Amino acid sequence: MFDYLRYIRERNFPHIWCSGCGDGIVLKALIRAVDKLGISRDEMVMVSGIGCSSRTPGYVDINTLHTTHGRAIPFATGVKLANPKLHVIVVTGDGDATAIGGNHYIHAARRNIDLTVLLYNNYIYGMTGGQVSPTTPRGKRASTAPFGNQEPAFNISDLAEAAGASFVARGDVYHAQKLEKLIVKAVQKKGFSVVEILSPCPTAYGRRNRMAHPVKMMEWLRDQTVPVAKWERLSPEEREGKVRTGIIVDVDKVEYTETNDKLIESLKADK
Amino acid sequence: MAEEQSAAKKPAVIRVKLEWCKGCEICVAFCPRNVLEMEGGKVKVARPEDCTRCMLCELRCPDFAITVE
Numbered sequence: 001m002f003d004y005l006r007y008i009r010e011r012n013f014p015h016i017w018c019s020g021c022g023d024g025i026v027l028k029a030l031i032r033a034v035d036k037l038g039i040s041r042d043e044m045v046m047v048s049g050i051g052c053s054s055r056t057p058g059y060v061d062i063n064t065l066h067t068t069h070g071r072a073i074p075f076a077t078g079v080k081l082a083n084p085k086l087h088v089i090v091v092t093g094d095g096d097a098t099a100i101g102g103n104h105y106i107h108a109a110r111r112n113i114d115l116t117v118l119l120y121n122n123y124i125y126g127m128t129g130g131q132v133s134p135t136t137p138r139g140k141r142a143s144t145a146p147f148g149n150q151e152p153a154f155n156i157s158d159l160a161e162a163a164g165a166s167f168v169a170r171g172d173v174y175h176a177q178k179l180e181k182l183i184v185k186a187v188q189k190k191g192f193s194v195v196e197i198l199s200p201c202p203t204a205y206g207r208r209n210r211m212a213h214p215v216k217m218m219e220w221l222r223d224q225t226v227p228v229a230k231w232e233r234l235s236p237e238e239r240e241g242k243v244r245t246g247i248i249v250d251v252d253k254v255e256y257t258e259t260n261d262k263l264i265e266s267l268k269a270d271k
Numbered sequence: 272m273a274e275e276q277s278a279a280k281k282p283a284v285i286r287v288k289l290e291w292c293k294g295c296e297i298c299v300a301f302c303p304r305n306v307l308e309m310e311g312g313k314v315k316v317a318r319p320e321d322c323t324r325c326m327l328c329e330l331r332c333p334d335f336a337i338t339v340e
Contacts, residue, residue, distance in 0.1 A: 001329065001338045013291060014334060020295035024333030176330045202295075215300040218331075 007031045009061050016055060018126075020206075020214020022173035022199030022221075026120060027056055029176050030091075033183035034062070044087045047076040049101060052127045053093035053120035053199070070101030073108045076115050084257040087187060090117045094135040095125045098156050102134070105156075109163035109192050113256040116186045117194045119156060122201035130204035141208040157196045161249045166191030168249040172198035174221040175245065185247065191255045198225070198243070283322035284340040289313055292336040298328035 008031070017023045034044070041062040048054035048065070049072035057064035067075040076090045097105045097119050108115060123140070125131040130143040134154040141148055160168045167189040171179035179197060186193035200206065200217035211217045226234065228246035285306070294312040303325060308317040314337065328337050 001340045004335055008335070014293070017333065019293035020297060021333055024335065025331055028330070028332075028335065173331070173333075214295040214297055218297055218301070 002028075002032060002035075004028060004031055007034065007061055008059055012059055015059055017052060018201075018203045020200065020202040020217065021052070021126075022122070022197075022201075022217075023053055023056065023120060025173040025176055026053075026118070026179070026197050026199055027059060029171075029173075029180040030056070030089075030118065030183055031060065032180045033187065034060075036180070036184055037187055039087055039187075043085065044089065045076075045079050046089045046091060047072050047079065048091040049093075049096040050127075051093040051096045051125070052122070052201070053091055053118075054096060056091040070096055070099070070104065072096065073101060073104040073115065073117065077108060077113055080113060080115060080257060081260065084114070084261060088115050089187065090115055092117065092119055093126075094119065094121045094123065094156065095133040098134045098154055098159070106159065106163040109160050109165040109194070111256045112164055112166055112192045112253050114190055115192055116183075116189075117192070118183065118186075119194060119196050120199045121156060121196050122199050122205060123153075124201055124205040126201045126204040130208060140205075143204075143208070157194065157248050160192075160194040160196075164192070164253070165194050165249060166251050166253045166255075167193035167247075168196075169194070169247045170196045170198070170243065170245045172221045172225050172245055173200065174218050175225065178245070182247070185250075189250070191253055198245075282320050283324050285316045285319050285322060285328075286338045286340070287314055287316060288336045291334045293334050295333060297331050297333070298337055301327055301331060303327065 045063045046057040048057045050069035072090045072092050076088045080088045123135050132142040132144050136149045137153050139148045157168050157170050169182040171182045186195045202214045206212050206217050225245045226242045228244050231244035292313045299307045304321045306318045306322045308315045329339050
C-alpha cells in the first residue's frame with residue numbers, strides 16, 4: 001500500500017473528475033514519482049492552465065499555481081527563470097497545450113528550457129462539453145463533430161520532438177507503473193521534457209464513440225498501445241490504429257536557464 | 272503443501288473508501304483473481320482470500336478509494 005494521503009489535500013476529495021476518468025490514475029502515478037524522486041516539496045512547483053487535467057495541482061500538497069487557459073508554460077517559464085533551482089512541473093491537457101497554448105508549447109520546446117510537461121491527452125475538450133480538440137482522431141465524434149471529425153489530428157509527441165524538446169515520452173493510464181517511471185525520468189532530465197499521457201474520458205469522448213463504459217476505454221488503451229521496441233519491428237500496415245509508448249526522444253542539448261545564468265554572470269563581470 | 276502455505280500466509284486486507292468510490296468498475300474488471308464485485312453501484316470486496324497483492328486495483332483506481340495491505 002502506498003500512502004497517498006501524505007501528498008494530497010484531503011479536504012478537496014473526492015475529486016471532481018468523472019467516474020472512470022484517467023486523470024486520477026495520472027495523479028497517483030505523479031505522486032508516486034514525486035515520492036521516488038526524493039525531491040523536497042519546497043523545491044518543486046506545479047503549474048497548470050485550464051481544463052480537467054489542470055485541476056491536478058489543486059489536489060496535491062506542494063507549491064502549486066493554477067493559471068489562465070493555455071498559459072501554464074509561460075507562467076512556468078517565469079517561475080523557472082526567477083529561480084532556476086526549482087523543479088517546475090507543468091500539468092496540462094491536449095486542448096490547453098496544443099490549441100490555445102500551442103505556440104507556447106512549441107517555443108518552450110525550441111528554447112529547451114528545463115520544464116517537465118505532463119500533457120494529459122484525452123482526445124477531446126472534456127470540461128467544456130466534448131468539443132473537437134487538436135488531437136481528436138479523424139472520424140471520431142465530438143459535440144462539434146456529430147458526424148465525425150474531418151480534420152487530421154496532431155501527434156503531440158512528434159510535435160515536441162520536431163520543435164526541439166530534449167525528452168519526449170508517451171505513457172498511458174492502463175500501464176500505470178510504466179507511466180510513473182516515465183514521469184521520474186522526465187523530471188530528472190535537464191531540458192524541456194514532455195510526457196504525453198493517454199488518459200480516457202468516458203463522459204465526453206467515450207459516450208460519443210461507443211466506449212461509454214470506463215472499462216471499455218481502458219481496454220481500448222491496452223489494445224492500441226505498443227511499446228517503442230516492438231513498434232520498431234512493425235510494418236506500416238501493422239502500425240495503423242496503434243500508438244507507440246515509452247521514451248521517444250532522450251538527447252542532451254544546451255538548456256536555456258544555464259545559458260541565461262552564464263549571460264547574467266558575464267554581464268556582472270564586465271562591470 | 273501449497274494449501275498449507277497459502278493458509279499460513281496472512282490474507283490481504285483490502286480497504287474501500289466507499290464515499291470516494293465512483294463505481295467506475297476498473298478495479299473489478301482488471302483484477303486477475305476476480306476478488307472484487309460490484310454492489311449497489313460501488314465496489315465490494317467479495318473474495319479477499321484469493322487476493323495475491325498484485326496491487327493492480329490500487330494502482331488503477333482513479334479515486335484513491337481502494338488500498339491493499
